[in-house]
Amino acid sequence: MDGNLNAITTVFTEFYYWVTIVFMFLIHVGFCMYEVGASRRKNHMHTLMKNVMVIPLVTVSFYLFGWWIYWAFPNFPFFGGLDLESGAANLPWADTMGTNVGDRITGVFWAAFLLFSWTAASIVSGSVIERIRSSALWVHAVLIGSVWWIIDAAWGWHYAGWMVKYLGYHDAYASGVIHAIAGGYALGVITVLGPRIGKFASDGTPRDIPPHNPWMLAIGIFLIYTGFWGFYAACNVPIISPEGIGGQITGDTWTATNIYLSPTTLSAITFNFLMSLSGGLMAAYLVSKGDAFWTFSGGLAGIITASAGNDLYHPIQAMIVAAVGVVIVYRLHYWVERRFKLDDAVGAVAVHGYAGVVGLVISGFVLWGQPSSPFEGYASINPLGQTLGAVIMFFVLGFLPAYVVSKIQASRGALRIPEEVELKGLDYDEELTYQAAVAETIAVNKSEIANR
Amino acid sequence: MSTNGMENWAVDLAEVTAIYPFQGTEVIMVVVGVVFWLGWHRIQFKREEEELEQARKLEDRDKVSASVERY
Numbered sequence: 001m002d003g004n005l006n007a008i009t010t011v012f013t014e015f016y017y018w019v020t021i022v023f024m025f026l027i028h029v030g031f032c033m034y035e036v037g038a039s040r041r042k043n044h045m046h047t048l049m050k051n052v053m054v055i056p057l058v059t060v061s062f063y064l065f066g067w068w069i070y071w072a073f074p075n076f077p078f079f080g081g082l083d084l085e086s087g088a089a090n091l092p093w094a095d096t097m098g099t100n101v102g103d104r105i106t107g108v109f110w111a112a113f114l115l116f117s118w119t120a121a122s123i124v125s126g127s128v129i130e131r132i133r134s135s136a137l138w139v140h141a142v143l144i145g146s147v148w149w150i151i152d153a154a155w156g157w158h159y160a161g162w163m164v165k166y167l168g169y170h171d172a173y174a175s176g177v178i179h180a181i182a183g184g185y186a187l188g189v190i191t192v193l194g195p196r197i198g199k200f201a202s203d204g205t206p207r208d209i210p211p212h213n214p215w216m217l218a219i220g221i222f223l224i225y226t227g228f229w230g231f232y233a234a235c236n237v238p239i240i241s242p243e244g245i246g247g248q249i250t251g252d253t254w255t256a257t258n259i260y261l262s263p264t265t266l267s268a269i270t271f272n273f274l275m276s277l278s279g280g281l282m283a284a285y286l287v288s289k290g291d292a293f294w295t296f297s298g299g300l301a302g303i304i305t306a307s308a309g310n311d312l313y314h315p316i317q318a319m320i321v322a323a324v325g326v327v328i329v330y331r332l333h334y335w336v337e338r339r340f341k342l343d344d345a346v347g348a349v350a351v352h353g354y355a356g357v358v359g360l361v362i363s364g365f366v367l368w369g370q371p372s373s374p375f376e377g378y379a380s381i382n383p384l385g386q387t388l389g390a391v392i393m394f395f396v397l398g399f400l401p402a403y404v405v406s407k408i409q410a411s412r413g414a415l416r417i418p419e420e421v422e423l424k425g426l427d428y429d430e431e432l433t434y435q436a437a438v439a440e441t442i443a444v445n446k447s448e449i450a451n452r
Numbered sequence: 453m454s455t456n457g458m459e460n461w462a463v464d465l466a467e468v469t470a471i472y473p474f475q476g477t478e479v480i481m482v483v484v485g486v487v488f489w490l491g492w493h494r495i496q497f498k499r500e501e502e503e504l505e506q507a508r509k510l511e512d513r514d515k516v517s518a519s520v521e522r523y
Binding site: 242247248249250251253255262263279282285286289290312313314316317319320323366367368369370371373374376380 | 453454455456458459460461462463464465466467468471472473474478481482484485488489492495496499
C-alpha cells in the first residue's frame with residue numbers, strides 16, 4: 001500500500017511539473033509576440049529569430065552544465081566547496097539525466113528550471129531589439145540562462161542556499177532570482193549597447209518609438225500572464241510529507257511547499273496572483289494615464305513586485321504591494337531614461353528589474369521575522385537580508401557580468417550592428433528576396449492562366 | 453517577533469491555520485482595499501470627463517473625416 005501511495009505521489013508530481021512546463025512555454029510565445037509587435041516592420045524576422053534561437057541554445061547549455069550548477073553551488077564559493085555529491089546526479093552523463101524508470105522527477109524538474117532560464121534570457125532579448133547582433137545576444141542568453149541566474153538560484157532559491165541560511169532570503173516566486181537579475185543584466189547590456197538611432201533628440205530629449213502593432217503586444221502580454229500561472233505552480237513542490245521535508249515540521253500532514261520546502265497552498269498563490277495582477281493593472285492605468293503599453297506591462301510588474309512574498313501575503317497586501325511597486329517602477333523608468341539616455345525598448349529593465357528589487361525590499365518589511373526555511377538554524381526573513389539579496393541579484397549577478405561581457409564584445413566590434421544596417425533595417429535583404437519571390441510567383445501564375 | 457506570529461516551522465500542520473502577516477487587521481486591510489478600489493473609480497471618472505471634454509472639439513474637420521474613413 002505504501003509503495004503504491006509513493007508511486008501515485010511521484011507520478012502526480014511528475015505530471016504536475018510537466019503541465020507547468022507546457023503552460024510556461026506560453027511565456028516565450030508571449031515574449032516573441034511582444035518583441036515583434038514592438039519592433040518596426042523592417043526588423044521583424046531578425047527580432048523573432050533572435051528570441052526563437054534562445055530556446056535551443058539555452059536548452060543545450062542548461063542540459064550540459066546549467067542544471068549541475070544548481071545542485072553544486074548552494075554554498076560555493078563563500079560558505080563551502082562545490083557540492084559534488086548532489087551535483088553528480090545532475091551531470092549530463094548521469095543515468096538520471098535520461099530515460100530512467102527509477103527516477104521520474106529529474107527530467108520534469110530540470111525542464112521547469114529550464115523554462116525559467118528561457119524567461120531570463122528572453123527578458124534581456126526584448127530590451128536590446130533593433131540594434132544588437134544576434135550572435136552577441138545569444139552569448140548573453142547562454143550566460144544569463146545557464147550560468148548567472150542558476151548561480152543565483154543555487155544561492156537564494158534552493159533549500160540549502162547560503163543566502164537563505166545566512167540572510168534569511170525569501171523569494172518564493174522569483175522577484176529577484178529571475179526578474180531582478182534579468183532586468184539588471186538587460187541594464188548592463190543596454191548601457192554599453194547604446195540607444196537606437198533616433199531614440200533621443202539632439203538636446204537629449206527621449207522620443208517614443210511606437211510599436212508597429214499594439215494588438216500583438218496585447219496578445220503577447222496576455223500569453224505571458226497565462227504562462228505566469230504555470231511559472232507560479234512550477235515554483236512549488238506540489239505534495240510532500242513532513243518526513244520527506246526532513247525539517248522541524250511535526251505530525252504527518254502532507255502539504256504543498258515553496259521552493260524552500262516551507263508550507264504554502266495553491267489557493268494562496270491563486271489569490272495573490274490575481275490580486276497583484278489587479279493592483280498592478282489599476283495602478284499602471286492611473287499613473288500612465290491610460291497608456292495601453294504601460295497598463296499591460298503594469299499588470300506584469302505588479303505580479304513581479306508581489307512575487308517574493310506571494311506565498312505568504314494576504315491578498316489585499318499583495319494588491320497594495322503590487323500597486324506601490326508599479327508607481328515606483330514607472331517613475332524610475334522615465335527618470336533613468338532621461339538621466340542616463342538609455343533605450344530600453346520594451347521597458348524590461350523597469351518591469352522586471354526595478355519591480356523585482358522593489359518587491360524584495362518591501363517583502364523584507366512585510367514578512368519580517370517569519371521563518372525563511374523549515375530547517376533549524378536559518379536566519380529569519382528581514383529587510384536587510386532582502387535588500388542585500390536584491391543588490392546581489394540585480395547588480396552583482398545581473399548588471400556587472402552583463403556590462404563586462406558587453407564591453408568586451410563592443411571592443412571587438414561584435415556587439416552592435418552597423419549604422420547603415422540599422423537604418424535600412426535588419427530584414428532589408430530578406431525583404432528584397434521576398435518581394436522578388438512574390439513577384440515571380442505572381443508572374444508564373446498569370447502566365448499559367450493565360451496559357452489555358 | 454514575527455509579522456505572522458510564527459518564529460519557526462516546528463509545528464504540526466494539522467494545527468496551523470492562517471499564516472499571512474498582520475492577522476487581526478483584516479477589517480483594516482479590507483477598508484484599505486475598498487478605498488483603493490473606489491479611489492481608482494473616482495480618479496478615472498474625473499480624468500475621463502476631462503479627456504472627453506477636450507476631445508469633443510472638432511478642430512480640424514479634414515483630419516476628423518480621415519479618421520472616420522479609416523474605419
